[in-house]
Amino acid sequence: MHFQIDRSLKTPLYKQIAKYIEEEILDGTFPTDKPLPSERTLATELGVNRSTVVTAYDELEAEGLIQRIQGAGTMVTRDIWGMTKKRIPRWNQYIEAGSYLPNTPIAQKIRKHTAEDTLINLASGELSADLFPLNALRNIMATRSFIGHLGYDHPLGNVNLRQTIAKHLTYSRDIETDANHILITSGAQQAIHLIIECLLKQGDSVVIEDPSYHYDLQIFKSAGIQTFFLPAGKDGIDPQGLINLHKRHRIRMIFLNPIFQNPTGTLLSIERRKEILDLSAEYGIPIVEDDPYSLTAFSHEKISTLKSLDMNGNVLYVSSLSKIVASGLRIGWINGPKSVIERISDVKQQVDFGHASYNQWIANDFLESPFFEAHINELRNKLKIRRDHLIYYLNFYLQDKVEFEIPKGGIHLWCKFKEEIDEVKLLEESMKQGVIFVPGSTMGTKKGYIRLTFAREKEENIKEGVYRLSKALGKISKWMG
Numbered sequence: 001m002h003f004q005i006d007r008s009l010k011t012p013l014y015k016q017i018a019k020y021i022e023e024e025i026l027d028g029t030f031p032t033d034k035p036l037p038s039e040r041t042l043a044t045e046l047g048v049n050r051s052t053v054v055t056a057y058d059e060l061e062a063e064g065l066i067q068r069i070q071g072a073g074t075m076v077t078r079d080i081w082g083m084t085k086k087r088i089p090r091w092n093q094y095i096e097a098g099s100y101l102p103n104t105p106i107a108q109k110i111r112k113h114t115a116e117d118t119l120i121n122l123a124s125g126e127l128s129a130d131l132f133p134l135n136a137l138r139n140i141m142a143t144r145s146f147i148g149h150l151g152y153d154h155p156l157g158n159v160n161l162r163q164t165i166a167k168h169l170t171y172s173r174d175i176e177t178d179a180n181h182i183l184i185t186s187g188a189q190q191a192i193h194l195i196i197e198c199l200l201k202q203g204d205s206v207v208i209e210d211p212s213y214h215y216d217l218q219i220f221k222s223a224g225i226q227t228f229f230l231p232a233g234k235d236g237i238d239p240q241g242l243i244n245l246h247k248r249h250r251i252r253m254i255f256l257n258p259i260f261q262n263p264t265g266t267l268l269s270i271e272r273r274k275e276i277l278d279l280s281a282e283y284g285i286p287i288v289e290d291d292p293y294s295l296t297a298f299s300h301e302k303i304s305t306l307k308s309l310d311m312n313g314n315v316l317y318v319s320s321l322s323k324i325v326a327s328g329l330r331i332g333w334i335n336g337p338k339s340v341i342e343r344i345s346d347v348k349q350q351v352d353f354g355h356a357s358y359n360q361w362i363a364n365d366f367l368e369s370p371f372f373e374a375h376i377n378e379l380r381n382k383l384k385i386r387r388d389h390l391i392y393y394l395n396f397y398l399q400d401k402v403e404f405e406i407p408k409g410g411i412h413l414w415c416k417f418k419e420e421i422d423e424v425k426l427l428e429e430s431m432k433q434g435v436i437f438v439p440g441s442t443m444g445t446k447k448g449y450i451r452l453t454f455a456r457e458k459e460e461n462i463k464e465g466v467y468r469l470s471k472a473l474g475k476i477s478k479w480m481g
Contacts, residue, residue: 017056035073101218120465136371157184158360174308187332188320211444236268239275260293263451264414265407292323293410298384386454397470411455430472
């Protein structure tokens with residue numbers, strides 16, 4: 001065989017083998033009346049594991065190019081050039097050719113295992129079911145009739161909900177606005193994606209925090225956007241670093257999560273918030289403020305958002321009910337200049353023709369009701385209890401092995417190991433022990449960190465989860481030692 005594996009390529013070995021065999025089939029080198037080399041023979045000839053050849057053959061079989069016949073071996077599909085000319089689409093090539101990049105393998109693994117609900121979940125950013133205001137929502141649905149219609153709604157979203165959100169922003173977050181400056185989205189995630197797709201173009205440069213939830217968003221890479229990082233310390237990012245990045249790269253947009261940031265839980269100081277707004281105005285750089293957590297301050301104080309301090313209209317404000325009411329409602333919003341909101345709305349209409357009417361009705365009635373404020377107060381208190389449990393048992397089980405800043409709100413704790421540790425290997429071992437978290441390397445450039453979330457599990461599970469984490473760390477430390 002004249003084919004040789006090229007181990008210097010990034011292309012997996014099995015894909016190289018599959019591509020070679022496919023080309024040989026199509027030019028007639030491998031006929032339909034003779035078997036292909038056996039898996040063991042081909043593996044020996046190419047100097048690879050038999051499993052690599054098995055995977056290559058699996059891919060070719062999925063594409064309809066070969067078939068395995070008991071007693072005859074692996075054969076080229078007989079009717080590949082037959083009169084029917086029926087072919088199975090080469091789905092793997094379509095999958096790989098899509099312009100929208102898949103999540104990273106680690107992110108996919110975490111989502112898969114958290115969805116199975118078999119592990120103690122210190123990874124998910126979702127509230128646990130007992131933190132949802134179920135009784136209040138049931139009361140609303142049982143006592144108030146649905147007053148909307150079931151056709152397509154206004155392009156910006158239901159007007160009643162937008163008016164209610166405008167009042168909510170004014171009262172709860174000191175943001176003066178009206179319904180015409182608000183677009184309803186399917187959570188904050190869709191809002192951020194729409195902003196990127198509508199307002200940026202390939203080659204543009206943006207700034208995100210390091211670490212950051214945005215660090216793991218493949219939408220930036222899919223859209224051809226260059227991301228530059230500003231370290232997020234205990235007081236948030238240093239505004240002077242923004243000046244340096246802008247001079248070198250002509251920054252087009254800044255993405256910030258300034259209040260109880262994901263994953264660090266830190267609060268961007270009021271001095272830095274004002275300085276960043278001044279720089280935004282000086283250089284004409286818009287800011288996207290992602291604010292899921294400002295209402296969760298454990299002190300119950302009202303914290304000034306960037307948008308509430310913005311006197312120049314430089315901030316696009318993104319928020320949702322996902323982290324404070326229920327993620328399944330899929331209610332988020334963007335607040336910004338009317339022209340920008342209408343531009344983004346136009347694209348949203350192309351994607352989904354607007355948001356579900358029924359969900360908007362429930363969200364509107366809940367926000368208008370006295371249940372909402374009572375729920376937020378209860379949520380703050382319960383999250384604080386869970387945070388305190390997490391801190392206590394980290395200190396109890398891990399003692400001097402970790403360090404962290406204590407978050408004053410939100411749902412995340414950013415944990416640093418004092419000794420060098422491979423957090424990905426720790427994740428693998430932790431899953432064997434029955435607990436899952438997010439490795440820090442998926443959210444930033446630094447190593448040796450993990451994100452622990454305290455919103456998804458009750459107190460007793462938080463205790464057990466930290467215990468299992470300590471067992472996994474003990475095993476990893478022995479291996480590394």
